[in-house]
Amino acid sequence: MKPVNQRAWLLVLPVVCCVAFSAILPLMTVVNYSVQDIISPERRVFVGTEWFAAVLRDADLHAALWRQLLFSLSVLVVEVPLGILLSLCMPASGWRSSLVLVLVAMSLLIPWNVVGTIWQIFGRTDIGLLGATLTRLGVDYSYAGHAGDAWATVLLMDVWHWTPLVALLCFAGLRAIPDAYYQAARIDGASTFAVFRYIQLPKLRDVLMIAVLLRFMDSFMIYTEPFVLTGGGPGNATTFLSQYLTQKAVGQFDLGPAAAFSLIYFLLILMLCFILYQWMQRVGQDRAVEQHDG
Amino acid sequence: MARIELAVSHAYGANPVRDEDYALRPLELTFEHGGAYALLGPSGCGKTTMLNLMSGLLTPSHGVVRFDGVDVTAQSPQARNVAQVFQFPVVYDTMSVADNLAFPLRNRGVAAALVKQRVGQIAELLDLSDALDRRASNLTADAKQRISLGRGLVREDVSAVLFDEPLTVIDPQLKWQLRRTLKQIHAELKLTLIYVTHDQVEALTFADQIVVMMHGTVVQIGSAAELYERPAHTFVGYFIGSPGMQFVPTVCEEGALVLCGQRIPISGTVLEQQRWPEGSFVLGVRPEYLALVPAYTPGAAHGVVIHRHDVGTYWLLTVRVGTGSVATMLCARVAADIAPPVADADVWLLLVGTHTCVYVNDRLVLPCAPDANGARA
Numbered sequence: 041m042k043p044v045n046q047r048a049w050l051l052v053l054p055v056v057c058c059v060a061f062s063a064i065l066p067l068m069t070v071v072n073y074s075v076q077d078i079i080s081p082e083r084r085v086f087v088g089t090e091w092f093a094a095v096l097r098d099a100d101l102h103a104a105l106w107r108q109l110l111f112s113l114s115v116l117v118v119e120v121p122l123g124i125l126l127s128l129c130m131p132a133s134g135w136r137s138s139l140v141l142v143l144v145a146m147s148l149l150i151p152w153n154v155v156g157t158i159w160q161i162f163g164r165t166d167i168g169l170l171g172a173t174l175t176r177l178g179v180d181y182s183y184a185g186h187a188g189d190a191w192a193t194v195l196l197m198d199v200w201h202w203t204p205l206v207a208l209l210c211f212a213g214l215r216a217i218p219d220a221y222y223q224a225a226r227i228d229g230a231s232t233f234a235v236f237r238y239i240q241l242p243k244l245r246d247v248l249m250i251a252v253l254l255r256f257m258d259s260f261m262i263y264t265e266p267f268v269l270t271g272g273g274p275g276n277a278t279t280f281l282s283q284y285l286t287q288k289a290v291g292q293f294d295l296g297p298a299a300a301f302s303l304i305y306f307l308l309i310l311m312l313c314f315i316l317y318q319w320m321q322r323v324g325q326d327r328a329v330e331q332h333d334g
Numbered sequence: 335m336a337r338i339e340l341a342v343s344h345a346y347g348a349n350p351v352r353d354e355d356y357a358l359r360p361l362e363l364t365f366e367h368g369g370a371y372a373l374l375g376p377s378g379c380g381k382t383t384m385l386n387l388m389s390g391l392l393t394p395s396h397g398v399v400r401f402d403g404v405d406v407t408a409q410s411p412q413a414r415n416v417a418q419v420f421q422f423p424v425v426y427d428t429m430s431v432a433d434n435l436a437f438p439l440r441n442r443g444v445a446a447a448l449v450k451q452r453v454g455q456i457a458e459l460l461d462l463s464d465a466l467d468r469r470a471s472n473l474t475a476d477a478k479q480r481i482s483l484g485r486g487l488v489r490e491d492v493s494a495v496l497f498d499e500p501l502t503v504i505d506p507q508l509k510w511q512l513r514r515t516l517k518q519i520h521a522e523l524k525l526t527l528i529y530v531t532h533d534q535v536e537a538l539t540f541a542d543q544i545v546v547m548m549h550g551t552v553v554q555i556g557s558a559a560e561l562y563e564r565p566a567h568t569f570v571g572y573f574i575g576s577p578g579m580q581f582v583p584t585v586c587e588e589g590a591l592v593l594c595g596q597r598i599p600i601s602g603t604v605l606e607q608q609r610w611p612e613g614s615f616v617l618g619v620r621p622e623y624l625a626l627v628p629a630y631t632p633g634a635a636h637g638v639v640i641h642r643h644d645v646g647t648y649w650l651l652t653v654r655v656g657t658g659s660v661a662t663m664l665c666a667r668v669a670a671d672i673a674p675p676v677a678d679a680d681v682w683l684l685l686v687g688t689h690t691c692v693y694v695n696d697r698l699v700l701p702c703a704p705d706a707n708g709a710r711a
Contacts, residue, residue, distance in 0.1 A: 218422070220420045220421075220422060220424050221424050223391050223418070223420065223424075224418075224420060224424040224482070224485075226391065226410065226411045226412065227389065227391075227411050227412075227416065227417060227418045227438075227486075228437050228438040228441055228485060229411075229412040229438060229441040229442055230437070230441055231441070234441065238426040238428060238429060238437075239426065242426075242427045242428045243427075
């Protein structure tokens, strides 16, 4: 019989350790908290699924969830078309292209909390360029006072911060289209719109899928920028899920409910991304089947 | 349909100075309306550049392009109304096959009924009728290329249809069939077809007139027979035929040719009365015309068989003529029905015959060069 060599396990061990310490152990700690009521470091009580039940019935959380969904959808609706448009306008080659790439990528290099600070100052009605200008024009603008203004400012900030990512991905996708497609389109007499509709957009499908998933996940977890800009206010107007969670865990030290909610949050993101991915995978295929049947 | 006149040169870089800076050196060329032409040459010789200048995908850096005498140099491909098919299939992935074929017509606002009729005809011609409702992205490479061909042929009123090595990705079996289809379309519609290829068989079977190109210049224009029998340039002789024409350095001395250290008397040969050039020149002979003849036949050279190779329908002999530093290897084709000489056998090859060509500085001097219409590029 052939001797079985078990040494391969040794080679996997470093990875197992890394993953254990970076992901599995912290996650298990959260699972541990979620099923206990920790009264003090010495006293803890097992409570089963009680925290989960409580969190799921929490009206504040429901509000934060709907707010979050609306925000993420708004982000996608604005940033994806804008990113595509931007990438179509970017020069394709030469020093101009390099320059524009650097300029476009600039906002991606700024740390999150700095982005928040920039917009906080930008939106101030006394010294901020945006806030002061609007006030001069007679607009009653205040991101700290009006829920609508706070919303618009947070959304605008995210668009400013992250549209370049979509644009860069699309730019890379556009550069990967062989010249022959554009030549054939010129020969076929296709209009600029037809070139976009029948060549560029279909060829961008894969990068757009990545862009949508990234932007959805990221916006669904948004924390730092609105925290710095509005602190979740006015009222709860810009309190998104992460901020709600932090209030619970750090502000009120409700570790049990916070842990239960963390797990729900995690599963929610996983599920939504899965649905989104599945849906985008089928966008092209379905039509083929329809046409074949028709 | 149009008569296409080129008087152009093209350089991709700015400020061309040397000949090498040009992808296409200055040339004048006319493609008559309704003709089937092939642009033949090795990779990088400027074939595709010339095609793109005609279609308008490229604007020449110097010179003009005329369609029926009208200067179209600045016009777009759409305005020139040309069709072009590329080396690799281009299909619109999200459209059905029928929509792909209809695309060039719809972009020009052709009536729906006419579009349907034309798409049906073209699909029939290219064997795509069964696939019309299918999505174009899920087809095989050769089906996709047939769609590309179809888009090129679907407009009836085009000035010309330009093909840029369109059959590269097609299976050999289907290649013959498609080439025949193209010829048939040419015969029926009398379109001007210009076909770029580096495959001589494709060029010779497709075109009435073949334009042979090398290093951005046109070296010869002619029918298949002309290119075969009287290559105007050693390059053409070498490039066309398989194996190509073979060249033997020679001088003429007192009624005999001296080559490979041998003296070959020419009295009694068909070329006896020719005026042979002074000094050294090159004899060009094709393997097909190197006949085995009895010893000491006038015009024949002595050689030793090195190798024989059975190619199925004929034998290919490799013969060494001469010895030492002046020895030359020649290939000869021998019909399969006679027993070929074995290796190391002594043979006599008829070098001087009706098909022999003579070159000085790579240019044909004997027999008198065919009408070099436009070939002087």
